[in-house]
Amino acid sequence: MEEATSYPPIEPSNFDLIVIGTGLPESILASAASAVGKTVLHLDPNPFYGTHYASLPLNDLISFLQSQSQSQSQTLTDGYTSSSSSIPLMTCPMYFALEVNSYFSEPNIDDNSRKFNLDLAGPRVFLCSDSMIDLILKTGINQYMEFKSVDSSFVSDAQGKLRSVPDSRSAIFKDGTLSLPEKNQLMKFFKLVQGHFGNDNDEDKISQQDLESPFVEFLSKMGLSHKLKSIILYAIALADYDQDNLEVCKDVINTKSGINRLALYHSSIGRSVLVFVFQFGPVHQLYVCNAIQEGYRFPNANGAIIYPIYGQGELPQAFCRRAAVKGCIYVLRMPIVSVLMDKDGGTYKGVKLVSGQELFSPDLIIAPSFVIPSPLAPSAAQVASSHDVSLTDARRMVARGICITKNSMKTEVANNLVFFPPKSLYPEQITSVRVLQLSSNVAACPSGIFVTYLSAMCDNEVEGKKSLNSAIKALFSVPISGNSENCATDSLHTQAKPSLLWSALYMQELTKFHGAFDSISYTPMPDEHLHYNHLLDATEKLFKEIYPNEEFFPMASGASDEHVDDNGSELDS
CATH class of the missing domain: 3.30.519.10 (Guanine Nucleotide Dissociation Inhibitor, domain 2)
Structure with a gap:
């Protein structure tokens, strides 16, 4: 077995959790599990971190897209071992119709x-007040990342001209494309939203009936022009579908969701000082997150929207570095050929690597670019090629x-x-x-x-x-x-x-896979959203399903985490 000699053995062979793929959800889950004391092995057949959330050089990007847009699913066939049945782990094409x-x-x-x-x-960007920024600061991975502001936002009008998004009081007054009545309408509306969140007086609150109504109808009720409604709906509330055509709209935003998105955006404007106080312990003692010093600032990032220097691929890498500090073992360039199942009960036991080594864990997390075909399916190739693995949407x-x-x-x-x-x-x-x-x-x-x-x-x-x-x-x-x-x-x-x-x-x-076996979980794939809030919510929910009695990134009561030793907890074959 000459091929096996090029892959060093992994020790130990038993872990609390094995994670396949170093995409953002997998990296967050590996870091969260490591933070609560679980032993974690993190594997990736790619030579880089991030999988489908990576930032790649131009030629590498083209090669990866081409390899991931093949018409046929691929697998390394594996047979039976002495103690368990082995189901091939197949790669599932993520992209198609590539044009370069x-x-x-x-x-x-x-x-x-x-x-x-x-x-x-x-x-993909970050809003300075969104939940991913909160998690970045809470976990301290901001020490591994730098950010810059996205300088401006523009929206196209009906004539195809790009106009600045008037997203703040000063921006509204400076906007020469808005008439005086439109400026007054927009200021009045923003004040209404601010009053809804910042005042306990019920008279200042938006009624429950309005909150449940379509957001576009509420904007019309407030007397906003078509131009202003378009700006709020698509440049601030980030609606995907045509909200004016409710009969065919696949995602109608109600007023409650719309004003929450508006409030998130406004709270992100100029948020240069980021101080968070977290509740910890049964006596409700207050701790300031170790990763955040009072008065902490993102250098060169003073606007509502920021972007990481060196690309979005820095985010999964930062979570991987934090997981490595907590003892997670990393192995890149390591293909996984099959999933080991117990012969009698048909339950998950572990994974088999291309080297032939078998590794075991009670739980397995898999990136959505892999598929474990059900043994009840007609054939593994048919299952993977048709995505017929409990998929929705x-x-x-x-x-x-x-x-x-x-x-x-x-x-x-x-x-x-x-x-x-x-x-x-x-x-x-x-x-x-x-x-x-x-x-x-x-x-x-x-x-x-x-x-x-x-x-x-x-x-x-x-x-x-x-x-x-x-x-x-x-x-x-x-x-x-x-x-x-x-x-x-x-x-x-x-x-x-x-x-x-x-x-x-x-x-x-945007297929959603669900594990066909107990103890095996699929992570969410990259979604259509501009920010990470939905993806983070789905990832935290998955963590709670696997570890219902554990806290998602508990606050540390002692000193802050030590810096990562890049050669410490990583085995990169």
Whole structure:
């Protein structure tokens, strides 16, 4: 068995928890389990951390997308062992319909591939007051990360013009595109929302009937214009679907949810001082989170929205480093060929590695890019290829895009968000398109280059790519058939839009898998949202299901965690 000699043995062979995949949910769960004293083994067949939440160099990104968009599921067949039955662990394609286009031979792209840090699951940002930021500070992993502000947000109007999002009192007064009545309407509405949360007087509260009504109807009731409603719904409350068409809208936001999102956004504006006091112990003693010093600030990140330097892939890596401090063992480049099941009871026992070694644990957590076919299914290949493993919402999709340009879409802004509400690109557009442009000051790309991420919910590939291509054409000058002269000519008629140098479009199906066996849990896959709140909620819920009597990241009562020794608790074959 020559292959096995290249893989060092893992010791010990028994753990409280084995985790496969180093994506964000898996990394959070490994860190949370380690924090409550569980012995954890964290495995990943990839040579990098983050799996589908990674930030990769350009060439590595293309290779990974191509490998993950194969038409056939892959498996390493394994047979029976002396004491247990073995079910192959299969890889499940996450992406499909990948299109990569290179329009120019640009030295900054071709010769600097490794200077890109491109997010697989973009666009994604943090609101300064959201639950993920709270967890980052509570756990102390902010010491491993740096952030910068996303400078501005824009929303497209019905004429295709990008206008600043008036998200604060000062922004409203400075906005020259709003009429005086619109400014008064918006100020009055924001004051109403503030009064609902900040006053105990029931007269200042929004009625229960209004809270349960569709948010778009409440905005109309408040007398807001169509333009203001569009800004609030799609650029602040981050609605995905057309809220004006309630008959076909797949996710109607009610007023309670809408104003909660509005309050989260407003509480994030200018939140540069971050102090949290947490309740701990049976006598309700108060402790300040060890990771946060009073008056702690995110350097260079003073706005409502921030982004991590070196990309979103820094987040799972930071949780992995914290888990390593607590004793979690990490092994990259380690394929797992099968899951071991007890012959008599059909219950999970452990995993078998490509090296032939068998490892055991009472619980197993698996990233959604892997599938354990049920033994009752007709065949393993049919199960994996059809995703027939207790799936739900199989037809919900998100179209994702990555674009590289030479110039910024707004000359005065390096990092910014753009929102295209439904119907702003074409009449049949039923979902919003979100766009995030990043520059070299967050180490997303080489100097003089800009990276733009796009995403849109959709029901099929045609619809999704139409939305993304429409947004790309609205923002950039796109060459025709790769002809740079066409690009230059087109720019003269489009107010010198940035020239598109390179793009990649791909589809992701938002399938939800549930374990077919006890003690085996699937983590959530990258979702359609701009921030991590939904994903974090699902991850914490999964932790509680596995460990109902344990606290999700308990507060430390002593000194803060020691810094990670990068060579300490990691076995990287």
